[in-house]
Amino acid sequence: MNDLTHPDAAPFQPKTSFTRREFVVSSLAVGFALAVQPDANAEVVVTSTDGLTAGEIKIPVAGGDMPGYRAMPEGAGPFPTVLVVQEIFGVHEHIRDVCRRFAKAGYFAVAPELYARQGDVSKLASTDEIVKNVVSKVPDAQVMADLDSAVAWAKSSGKANTDKLGITGFCWGGRITWLYAAHNPRLKAAAAWYGRLVGEAKPPINPRHPIDVAGELKAPVLGLYGGADNGIPLDTVDKMRAALKEAGKASELVVYPDMPHGFHADYRPSYRKAAADDGWKRLLAWFKANGVA
Template identity: 50%
Template sequence: MSPHSSNDGGFAKAAGAPAPQTIVTDAEGLDAALVTLPGGAPAYVARPGEGDTYPIVLIAQEIFGLHEHIRDIARRFAKLGYLAIAPDYIIGYGDPRTAPDIDAIRAIVVRVPDAETMTIFDEALAFAATKGGDPSRAAVTGFCWGGRIAWLYAAHNPRLRACIPWYGRLDGARTKAQSRWPIDIATALKVPTLALYGGADPSIPLELVEAMRTRLKEAHAPAEFIVYDGAPHAFFADYRESYREEAAKDAWARALAFLRARGAG
C-alpha cells in the first residue's frame, strides 16, 4: 500500500450529481490505496499512517459499487484508528459506477453469487491481517445491498466481533446465485449485530423489520434494531437527497459505540 489522496473513484453515474452536503474526508495521515485481492477482486483499503496494529472493519458497498462514498467511509474509519477495507464484490459482473440507470445496476447485482461474495470477504479479512489488521478485532458493516451482505457475512463468519447493517434488504427473490436472505439466517446469527434502518423505507417495510425482530428474538440472537422514524432508505448517504443529517449522525455515533463495546474498536 502507498499513500494517496486523489479521488480516483468518483460517484456512480446512476446516483446523480453529488448533493451540496456531501462529506469529503481527506487521506492526510492515512495510508490509502486500491489493491487487488488474491482472487482478483479490487479492494479499497485505508488505515492510519502510523501504528502497527489496528482493528479491522470490512465494508460492504452499496448497489452503486465501490464508488467515492464508500471510499470516503473507509477513510472516516481509518481516521478513527481502523484498518478499513471495502472489497468490490460486484465488479466481476459489471461496473455499477458506469451503468446508465438503477435498472441496469440491478441487472448486474442480481447475477453476483453470494457464495463468491463470501469468499471475497474472507480474502479481504485475510489481506487486512497481513497489513497490520487484527483479525481478533474484526467487524463488518454494509450499506444498502451491502447491508444485506453484512448480515450474510456475519452468519458466514461467526468469529466477527460485530455486524452493523445499514438499511439492507431483509428478504427477496431466491435464486441459484442468491438463495438466502437475512431473514433466513436470523435463527443462526451468533455475531452481535446493530441494525440501522429507516422507518420510511418503502423497500424494507416495517412489517418485515418486525418479522426479522421476532425471528431474532425467538432464536435469542444477539441483535437489535434501531429504526429512525421518517427516515428513508439511504439516510446515511450524504451525497444523495435521501440524506437525513440527524438520523445519520446519531446512527454513526451508535455504530462506533457498538464497535467499541464489542471489542472491535
C-alpha cells in the first residue's frame, strides 16, 4: 500500500475511471477568466518569476494528463509542498500568482486544473454559466484523487518534500481544502479561504460538506472568512466551530468583520488588502507551526 491509497482516504476514492477523451482542457488559459476580467482600478498583485522556476506542467491522472501550474525556488530542494486549489474560475492568472508567492516564501507550489475533464471555465462569461455547465459536474471523489495525483507528481520531481505537505484553496477551493484535510492522512496543515461549510448533500457529485467531515480531519485547518460574506452566513461558521470543538479537532476559524467574499482576490472589487495581508501572514505562520516549512 502506498501513502496515497491509505484506507482512511477510501470514502473519497473515485468509483469510476476517466477516459482520455473526457479531457476537454489540455492547457491553461492565458490571463484571467472571462467572467472576472480585472477593471482599470483593480490592485492586481504581480509576483515576479525572478529566482523561481515557474510555469505550466502536466500531471498524470486517471485517464490522461491534467494541466497545472508549478512554482518553486531555484535550487536543489526539496522544498515543502503546497497544493493550491483554484477558485470557481479555474487556474487563471491570480491562482498562478499565488503559486509564485508561495515559491518566494520557499515552497514548491502546484495548482492542478481540476475542471479539466468537465469544461473550460475561462471562456464562460458569467458565474452562473460556470456553475451550471462545469462546476456542478465535478465530483468531489475525482477532485480528491486528482489532488493525490498532484502530490505524487510533485514527489516524483525530486524537488518537493511531500512529507511537509500543506493545502490552501479559495472559494470553491476553500470547501475542497476542508474535504482534502479529511481525506489525506499525510497532510500536515490546511488553510481554507471562505470555503462553504454546509450544504445539501448531492451524491454522487457532492455527497458531503466540510461540517460532515469535521470529526475526520487528518490535519488542522485554518479557516479564513468574511463577516459580510452573503454566501457563507456567520451562523454556518459558528456551526462549524462547534462541530470542531465537539470533535476535539485543533483547527481555527478567523472571521474578518465587514469583509466580503473573495477579500483575498486582488483582481476583483471584493479585494481588501488589510484582511488579505493578515490572512496570508496567518497562513504562513499556521503552516510553519504545523510542519509545513
